[in-house]
Each structure stands twice: as C-alpha cells, then as structure tokens.
Amino acid sequence: MKLKAGSRVKSAVCTTEVMVIQTPDADLDVRCGGAPMLPIGEQAPAGGSVAASASAGTQIGKRYVNAEGKLELLCTKPGKGSLAIGDTLLVLKEAKPLPASD
Amino acid sequence: MNLMMLLEMAASGFGDRVAVVNEGERLAYADLLRAAGAAADAIAASGAKHAAILDVSSLALPIGLFGAAWAGVPFVPLNYRLTGAELERLLAQIEPAYLVTDAARARALRERAGVVAVAREDFVAQARGGSARSAEWSMEGDDIAVLLFTSGTTGPPKAAVLRHRHLVSYILGSVEFGAASEEDAALVSVPPYHVAGMAVLASSIYSGRRIVQLPSFSAEAWLDLARRERVSHAFVVPTMLARIVEVLEREPRARAPGIRSLSYGGGKMPLAVIERAMRLFPESDFTNAYGLTETSSTLTVLTPEDHRAAAASDDPAVRRRLASVGRPLPSVEIEVRDEEGRACPPGVSGEICVRGEQVSGEYLGKTSRVGSDGFFPTRDAGSLDAEGYVFLEGRIDDIIVRGGENMSPGEIEDVLLGHPAVADCAVVGVPDEEWGEAVAAVVVRKPGVEATPETLREFVARELRSSRAPARIEFREELPYNETGKLLRREVRAWLAEAKSGRDSR
Numbered sequence: 001m002k003l004k005a006g007s008r009v010k011s012a013v014c015t016t017e018v019m020v021i022q023t024p025d026a027d028l029d030v031r032c033g034g035a036p037m038l039p040i041g042e043q044a045p046a047g048g049s050v051a052a053s054a055s056a057g058t059q060i061g062k063r064y065v066n067a068e069g070k071l072e073l074l075c076t077k078p079g080k081g082s083l084a085i086g087d088t089l090l091v092l093k094e095a096k097p098l099p100a101s102d
Numbered sequence: 103m104n105l106m107m108l109l110e111m112a113a114s115g116f117g118d119r120v121a122v123v124n125e126g127e128r129l130a131y132a133d134l135l136r137a138a139g140a141a142a143d144a145i146a147a148s149g150a151k152h153a154a155i156l157d158v159s160s161l162a163l164p165i166g167l168f169g170a171a172w173a174g175v176p177f178v179p180l181n182y183r184l185t186g187a188e189l190e191r192l193l194a195q196i197e198p199a200y201l202v203t204d205a206a207r208a209r210a211l212r213e214r215a216g217v218v219a220v221a222r223e224d225f226v227a228q229a230r231g232g233s234a235r236s237a238e239w240s241m242e243g244d245d246i247a248v249l250l251f252t253s254g255t256t257g258p259p260k261a262a263v264l265r266h267r268h269l270v271s272y273i274l275g276s277v278e279f280g281a282a283s284e285e286d287a288a289l290v291s292v293p294p295y296h297v298a299g300m301a302v303l304a305s306s307i308y309s310g311r312r313i314v315q316l317p318s319f320s321a322e323a324w325l326d327l328a329r330r331e332r333v334s335h336a337f338v339v340p341t342m343l344a345r346i347v348e349v350l351e352r353e354p355r356a357r358a359p360g361i362r363s364l365s366y367g368g369g370k371m372p373l374a375v376i377e378r379a380m381r382l383f384p385e386s387d388f389t390n391a392y393g394l395t396e397t398s399s400t401l402t403v404l405t406p407e408d409h410r411a412a413a414a415s416d417d418p419a420v421r422r423r424l425a426s427v428g429r430p431l432p433s434v435e436i437e438v439r440d441e442e443g444r445a446c447p448p449g450v451s452g453e454i455c456v457r458g459e460q461v462s463g464e465y466l467g468k469t470s471r472v473g474s475d476g477f478f479p480t481r482d483a484g485s486l487d488a489e490g491y492v493f494l495e496g497r498i499d500d501i502i503v504r505g506g507e508n509m510s511p512g513e514i515e516d517v518l519l520g521h522p523a524v525a526d527c528a529v530v531g532v533p534d535e536e537w538g539e540a541v542a543a544v545v546v547r548k549p550g551v552e553a554t555p556e557t558l559r560e561f562v563a564r565e566l567r568s569s570r571a572p573a574r575i576e577f578r579e580e581l582p583y584n585e586t587g588k589l590l591r592r593e594v595r596a597w598l599a600e601a602k603s604g605r606d607s608r
Contacts, residue, residue: 006103006243006267021274060115061279074274076111095278
C-alpha cells in the first residue's frame with residue numbers, strides 16, 4: 001500500500017488503528033498481526049486472527065518506526081497485533097524529551 | 103485530521119483524569135468528550151457556520167473548541183473587551199454564528215438575527231447533561247479549526263486561519279501522548295482569544311496535563327491559585343510575570359513552590375524582569391516561546407538550559423541570549439531576510455521569515471502570505487547570532503526610517519530604560535519634513551525622579567548615535583497596552599500627533 005502522511009490505516013485482524021506521521025515514498029507491505037492493513041474506511045474480512053509472531057500488541061499514543069526511521073506510525077487505537085513491514089516488526093520510537101514550551 | 107482525534111485518544115487512554123478545572127469545577131477527559139458531542143449537536147442544530155465565544159475562560163472554552171471541531175465549523179474566540187461597534191464588525195464576518203457569552207450579553211443579543219447567543223452557564227450545563235453525539239467528525243484536514251482575529255496593533259483586526267492539519271501536526275510534533283503525570287497541572291491565565299491559550303489547551307489535553315483556568319488575572323490571584331491547585335506548569339505573558347515578580351518581592355510568603363516550569367511569550371520580555379524572576383523561582387525551568395498566531399504558536403524556544411547558561415555566563419555573546427527568543431524547533435526553519443529577500447548573515451538585521459508544516463500564514467479573505475518557497479514573512483524585525491539564536495527587534499512596520507537610515511525602536515527603548523529616571527517608554531517614528539521621519543519617545547518617569555527631555559536626549563546620544571536620540575520626548579503617566587501585554591504603538595503615534603497639533607494650533 002502507498003501510504004500518505006496524515007492518513008489512517010487499520011488492522012484487519014484486531015482493533016489497532018494508526019495514523020501515518022511519516023512515510024517513505026514507496027509501496028509498503030504494512031501489516032498488523034501478520035495481516036495486511038486496510039484504509040480506515042474499508043471493511044475487514046471476517047474470521048481473521050492475530051498471528052503469534054506479531055502479537056505483542058500496540059499501545060495508544062505510541063509511535064512505531066522501521067529501522068531507517070523513515071516510516072512512523074502513531075497508534076490512535078490499541079490492539080493485540082504488532083505492526084510490521086512484511087515480516088519485520090516495527091519498533092517503539094524512543095520518546096525524546098520535547099521542548100516544554102506550552 | 104481533526105482536533106477531536108486528540109480528545110478521543112485522551113478519553114480512551116486516561117478518561118477518568120481531570121482535564122480542566124475552573125473555580126473548583128472539574129471536568130474529566132471522558133466527560134469532556136461527551137460534552138463536546140452534546141455541544142456539537144447544539145451547534146449543528148442551530149445552523150451556525152461558526153461557533154464563537156466572547157467571554158473569560160471557563161469550561162465553555164474546551165467544550166466549545168471541541169464541540170465546534172466535532173460539528174465541523176470553525177471556532178472563533180473573540181476579545182471580550184471589544185466595543186459594541188468592533189464586536190458588530192466581527193459578528194458580521196462570521197454570521198450565522200453560535201455564540202457563547204456571559205448571561206447579560208446573551209440577553210442583549212437575543213434579537214440579533216444571524217446570531218444564536220447562549221449564556222455560558224447554560225451552554226456548559228446543557229453540554230455536560232447531554233448524551234454523546236452519534237455523528238462522526240470530519241477528518242478533512244483542510245477544514246478550519248480556529249479563526250483568531252489578531253490583535254491588530256497596526257490597522258483593523260484580521261482573522262488568522264488555523265486549519266486542523268496545522269494544529270494537529272503541531273501537537274503531534276511537539277507533545278508526547280499522555281506523558282504528563284497525574285499531579286501535573288498547567289495554569290492558564292492568558293485570555294481565550296490569545297493563540298497561546300488555544301495551543302496550551304490542545305497540548306495539555308494530548309499530554310494528559312490538567313488545565314487550571316484563571317478567568318481574570320491579578321498577580322495575587324495567580325499565586326493563590328498556583329498554591330491551591332499545586333500548579334506545576336504555567337504560561338504567562340511578560341506583563342503578567344512583571345506583576346508576579348513585583349508581588350513576590352514585596353511578599354515572599356506568597357510563593358508558589360511547586361512550579362517546575364514557567365513558560366512565557368507573546369511580547370518582549372525585559373531583561374530585568376527575567377533576571378529577577380529566575381532569582382525568585384530558582385527551582386523553575388524557564389522557557390521563552392516565540393510564535394505568532396499565524397504559525398499555530400511556537401516557532402523558536404529559549405530552553406531552561408539556555409536560560410541558565412546565559413545567566414551564568416561571563417561571555418557577553420552568551421549572556422545576551424537571555425534577551426533572545428532562542429533557537430527554532432526541529433520542524434521549523436528560520437531565515438532573516440533583507441528587503442530584496444536575500445538571507446542575511448548572523449548579526450545583520452532584517453525580517454524574520456519562517457518555514458514549516460505548522461505555518462498557516464493565512465488570513466480570511468486574503469491570499470496567504472506564504473511565499474512560493476514556503477517561507478512566511480513574519481513582519482517581525484530581528485537577527486540571528488552565530489549559533490542560530492533569534493533576537494527580536496520589534497515589528498518591521500515599526501522601523502523608523504530617518505533620512506534613509508533604518509532604526510529599531512526597541513534598540514532606543516532599551517537604552518532609555520537604562521536611565522535611572524525611566525520606568526517605561528515607547529519610541530515611534532513621527533512625520534518630519536526634513537528627515538521623512540523623526541524619532542519621538544513617550545516616557546513614563548519613576549515617581550520622585552527628575553528628568554528633562556534634554557537630559558534623556560543626551561543620554562541616548564552618548565549610548566547610541568546622536569541620530570537615534572529622540573527629537574521629541576513627551577512624558578505621560580502610563581503607556582497604552584492591550585490585554586495581552588502588547589504595546590499599542592498606533593496609540594502612541596496618535597497621542598504624539600494630537601499633542602503636536604494641539605501645540606501647532608496655538
């Protein structure tokens with residue numbers, strides 16, 4: 001799927017929803033719980049389940065990135081599946097201390 | 103993208119936490135979400151194209167902001183100090199409007215077609231008592247979230263446009279979700295129509311930091327509320343900090359010890375005030391945030407570390423950074439440009455221009471001032487130092503051009519403020535047949551200290567070039583400031599013109 005910054009995608013097999021913060025300009029096999037993710041409006045096919053190899057789950061408000069850091073997904077709804085590109089799981093982005101200006 | 107995303111996540115992640123406190127009344131995130139839905143229903147049912155608030159801070163503010171976002175109409179916080187005529191001009195720009203205001207004003211506006219006026223207490227009660235809205239909010243990021251009529255210190259107010267994508271991208275780029283601890287509390291005393299108020303609201307909700315509202319500012323009330331609610335973070339404008347410092351110097355027992363972070367912005371911070379404040383709040387982290395209404399708030403930050411390093415340094419280049427507004431946020435680029443649009447080297451003054459995802463630069467009904475290269479001219483004059491710290495020198499429009507020489511009023515004001523007799527001053531350009539413009543100053547003297555225009559003029563001429571010494575100096579009891587502490591130079595020019603024509607006609 002070609003992702004776009006600001007768009008949202010959801011898991012086909014769990015309740016995870018994410019917003020795309022940053023993305024490389026490429027077609028990506030973005031998955032959650034082992035299954036390809038869907039654009040937010042699409043209906044998920046029935047009967048799907050979370051693959052054991054991608055079941056650590058997602059947490060609301062956390063950011064998930066790939067090794068190069070060019071892909072960043074913000075979890076807006078948590079779920080049981082883990083985010084990945086193909087079979088490579090995304091990792092939690094370190095919460096860097098941001099300027100406390102407000 | 104919609105502001106509602108932020109509230110929905112907060113309600114989901116920590117719905118029972120208190121989101122906002124106003125005069126003891128508490129509203130939790132989950133309750134705010136439901137109330138926003140009920141408010142959205144009321145706004146949608148009224149047929150209004152804008153939801154406005156004309157009032158001091160109350161729970162109606164967050165409910166109104168998110169209710170408008172849910173209903174898909176722009177939220178318009180209006181200045182409650184406007185005259186009837188000024189308000190009418192703004193209402194004409196936004197009708198049909200749903201307007202939340204004080205009970206007396208709501209009654210007075212009952213007959214005005216095009217405005218559904220609701221008293222704040224009724225609005226809040228109906229929203230809190232209502233049931234959750236079923237309709238979805240639009241995720242069209244280009245929709246307008248907030249219209250902010252800028253303070254118009256030069257010319258009539260115009261509405262800066264903040265779209266959902268600007269505000270949401272700003273929050274996501276600068277705030278970590280739910281990172282606040284349950285004890286954290288942010289004291290917000292700036293009025294609702296100040297962009298910082300909107301920014302603090304959105305960022306506090308996303309970080310889970312309780313907002314404590316102070317509807318009407320006085321230094322004593324601020325300190326009292328800060329102690330009572332054990333406030334950990336506060337945002338003030340420079341004039342508020344000056345008053346707070348004055349009270350603390352008189353009454354050290356009025357201290358509010360829990361304040362970990364004091365952020366300020368919205369105007370020039372006098373060096374003397376920040377130095378005294380740092381001594382009176384030794385455990386606090388000070389942050390100066392520079393931004394404009396048109397840029398969804400913060401562009402540059404002078405961090406707590408920057409403050410401490412500058413205050414402790416013997417190197418004048420580092421020390422002077424205490425008077426700067428710091429360095430740009432990672433997502434922002436700053437350039438200082440000359441009149442031809444070329445970038446100026448460090449140390450050379452020009453216009454501050456900014457580029458970044460959060461920069462809107464848009465005014466209602468006018469073309470955006472963002473250039474084709476994405477840079478927005480801020481109309482602020484300033485310079486960068488060798489390390490990229492930004493120094494402000496007032497508005498470009500306030501630059502005095504005397505005989506072809508550009509002068510920054512701020513530079514002359516800073517010198518005058520160093521004179522023992524001067525409590526406050528404002529320097530402006532006045533029309534002059536010989537020079538085009540001449541330098542004029544209005545000075546407020548300290549009680550009991552003598553000074554004449556001649557002695558002040560000589561003082562300036564010794565410190566700067568004689569061309570910068572004000573040709574005219576008038577004394578007054580006080581200077582004209584607006585609600586958010588900005589000096590109204592337009593007023594000062596008007597005073598000088600009046601005083602002059604008064605004398606000329608004798």
